[in-house]
Amino acid sequence: MHINIILAGVGGQGILSIAAVIGRAALQSNLTIRQTEVHGMSQRGGAVQSHLRISDREIYSDLIAEGTAQMILSVEPHEALRYLPFLAPESRIITSIDPFVNVENYPAIEDILAELNRTNRPVLVNAAELAREAGNARTSNMVMLGAAAPYIGIATEQLESAIGELFHAKGPDIVDINIRAFRKGQELSQTQATEP
Amino acid sequence: MNKHLLLGAEAIALGALDAGISGVYAYPGTPSTEITEYIQKNSDAQEQPVRSSWSANEKTAYEAALGMSYAGKRSLVCMKHVGLNVAADAFINSAITGVNGGLVVAVADDPSMHSSQNEQDSRVYGKFAMLPVLEPSSQQDLYTATREAFDLSESVKLPVLLRLTTRLAHSRAGVERTLARMQNSLHALYAPERFVLIPQNARRQYNVLLGMQKELEKRSEQSWLNRLITGTGSRGVIAFGIAFNYTMEVRQTFGLDFPVLQIGQYPLPRKQVENFFTSCDTILVAEEGYPVYEELLRGYFGNQNIKGRMDGSLPRAGELNADIIASGLGIEPKAVMPVPDIVVQRPPALCKGCGHRDLYDALTAVMSSFREHHVFSDIGCYTLGALEPFNAIHTCVDMGASITMAKGAADAGLRPAVAVIGDSTFTHSGMTGLLDAINDRSPLTVIIADNDTTAMTGGQQSSATGSKLLDICRGLGVEEKHLRTIVPLKSHLEENMTVLKEEISYDGVSVVIAQRECIETAARKKRTKVAST
Structure with a gap:
């Protein structure tokens, strides 16, 4: 088992929570993990990324080399495109299609979707809508984690138990909403995978 | 699960706690903040207790840590690379006095300048001070090396510099803990011959330090942080610190078997390096940071068999990665997908609703009425005022330089001379500059953007805010009628402009404090309050 994931988004969108869940689940599964984060100046509404590497053997580099990521998991469609050079051949983008517009020259969403559709079988997720259905618009990140779940190689139960641990302090309601969001994303992803 | 998922910075913190520190001293600075x-x-640290609140700056932090060591207890002091410039006086001289309780200084460098104004390499400081330097390459090694650094410090009676860089500081991995040990008991050292650095003592102590160098080299030779990864072929890599990770990644990815000498403790282990040199024809020197040891190993007239940052095999500036190391070893890069043309930059920006925005709106409007409209500024969130759409500030050099540079410009005849500085930066090293201006009666307006926190690094406690800042200004000698406060809000634009215009027009030292809490910390407080009710 060896997977490199580029996590992408904008500061404040909760990609570090995604990383934290996968990280906990990986440790519980006795896997090796490396996961970089961005702190400091770039966080303020800027583009943020996290390199997440999970393996059953030793991992040396904290950073993913170009052309070797098995997945770009993004909570923002434009940000997914920024890291295309990292994507390995035959690998896919899993991204939310909800734009986060905080710059004037943000490209047209149709152009972004066209670029995304040019990549290998992308999983495009209406994350905000599913998050609202789950009970809280702020759980888009867990919807996206769910959408990625079938491709990560860690058991669903491990991921869900890690969600439980991460949100434990915020009470059982918050845990439930986040698990629901996760399942909605997972369901959508599985449906898309079975489509021709 | 007996592994903890920790950032490199956190692994240092846990290593220090388990080594039995009695205190940590620090001023926040990316990428070192998370240690403290x-x-x-x-x-556990709260229970013991381990003293841990923020210091006013890196120099006060370092000196307090040295004092704790003098009293016999172990102390950790943390800062970012440029913070060591501030603490340098204490740092260099503590190598002359030596220590009593273990003293470890953890310094996080920021190659590629993700959140900094330069990419200086703290290993140069380590050499300069002639102290042992540790540079582990993984989170687990950081934990273990930090623990052992305290033993090393107490054994050689010197401070130990622990150097790491952004990637390791801000990357998580599983870390296994060993049993925590007790703190030292109080046993203050009565040794004026060591600690009173008058010339006759300093000369003797300096000779002690010089005499220690052989011993430090011996420790490096024996250190597990320096080791040979055997291989085949006549080309080898000397990989320093985190460069080891990228080198091993290349070895693994491309199925190569070249020998690697990992360096994680300085001074250089001379024998190991010598042996490596005799076994290889060409050597790539991979260092994260300056080509400090590449330059040394090349010698003044150059050694053509050494490759690295100085001959273009690796880029001279910026952090390394596996792709760069591969290219340095002559491996052709494979074709990758390009970034689509439609992708635009998303630069960091002041938060929506941030008080700095309203301060800059008022200030820029006022400054536009003057022929010269230079604004000297400083380091913090408000530095983002240099970018579009504000373009409101025109300098940012080092902590506190806004006030002193504005003073110097005023001395040169520049009118008006305006400085913008945050509350935390003001207490870090702005206060002394303001005293200079008052003593000189320089025509200068200092605007303190008081958002009640150290915001850029994530909202740490600031040393003085609100009324305490006013008291400091009064105490330094700012005249009461030229010590004004405003609230940077859109609805106050007109009156704020009036205050700023009056004070900027005043031919003496004036201070305007713009008081409004950071919206991020305000929101965080609200969330915690809701959660606890």
Whole structure:
């Protein structure tokens, strides 16, 4: 088992929570993990990324080399495109299609979707809508984690138990909403995978 | 699960706690902040207790850590690379006095300048001070090396510099803990011959330090942080610190078997390096940071068999990665997908609703009425005022330089001379500059953007805010009628402009404090309040 994931988004969108869940689940599964984060100046509404590497053997580099990521998991469609050079051949983008517009020259969403559709079988997720259905618009990140779940190689139960641990302090309601969001994303992803 | 998922910075914190420190001293600075924050939040540390609140700046932090060591207890002091410039006086001289309780200084460098104004390499400081330097390459090694650094410090009676860089500081991995040990008991050292650095003592102590160098080299030779990864072929890599990770990654990815000499403890282990040199024809020197040891190994007239940052095999500036190391070893890069043309930059920006925005709106409007409209500024969130759409500030050099540079410009005849500085930066090293201006009666307006926190690094406690800042200004000698406060809000634009215009027009030292809490910390407080009710 060896997977490199580029996590992408904008500061404040909760990609570090995604990383934290996968990280906990990986440790519980006795896997090796490396996961970089961005702190400091770039966080303020800027583009943020996290390199997440999970393996059953030793991992040396904290950073993913170009052309070797098995997945770009993004909570923002434009940000997914920024890291295309990292994507390995035959690998896919899993991204939310909800734009986060905080710059004037943000490209047209149709152009972004066209670029995304040019990549290998992308999983495009209406994350905000599913998050609202789950009970809280702020759980888009867990919807996206769910959408990625079938491709990560860690058991669903491990991921869900890690969600439980991460949100434990915020009470059982918050845990439930986040698990629901996760399942909605997972369901959508599985449906898309079975489509021709 | 007996592994903890920790940032490199946090691994240092846990290593230090388990080594039995009695205190951590620090001023926040990316990428070092999380070391101290981890200790502040750790329940064991709170129980013991381990003293951990923020210091006013890196120099006060370092000196307090040295004092704790003098008293016989172990102390950790943390800062970012440029913070070591501030603490340098204490740092260099503590190598002359030596220590009593273990003293470890953890310095996080920021190659590629993700959140900094330069990419200086702290290993140069380590050499300069002639102290042992540790540079582990993984989170687990950081934990273990930090623990052992305290033993090393107490054994050689010197401070130990622990150097790491952004990637390791801000990357998580599983870390296994070993049993925590007790703190030292109080046993202050009565040794004026060591600690009173008058010339006759300093000369003797300096000779002691010089005499220690052979011993330090011996420790490096024996250190597990320096080791040979055997291989085949006549080309080898000397990989320093985190460069080891990228080198091993290349070896693994491409199925190569070249020998690697990993360096994680300085001074250089001379024998190991010598042996490596005799076994290889060409050597790539991979260092994260300056080509400090490449330059040394090349010698003044150059050694053509050494490759690295100085001959273009690796880029001279910026952090390394596996792709760069591969290219340095002559491996052709494979074709990758390009970034689509439609992708635009998303630069960091002041938050929506941030008080700095309203301060800059008022200030820029006022400054536009003057022929010269230079604004000297400083380091913090408000530095983002240099970018579009504000373009409101025109300098940012080092902590506190806004006030002193504005003073110098005023001395040169520049009118008006305006400085913008945050509350935390003001207490870090702005206060002394303001005293200079008052003593000189320089025509200068200092605007203190008081958002009640150290915001850029994530909202740490600031040394003085609100009324305490006013008291400091009064105490330094700012006249009461030229010490004004405003509230940077859109609805106050007109009156704020009036205040700023009056004070900027005043031919003497004036201070305007713009008081409004950071919206991020305000929101965080609200969330915690809701959660606790």
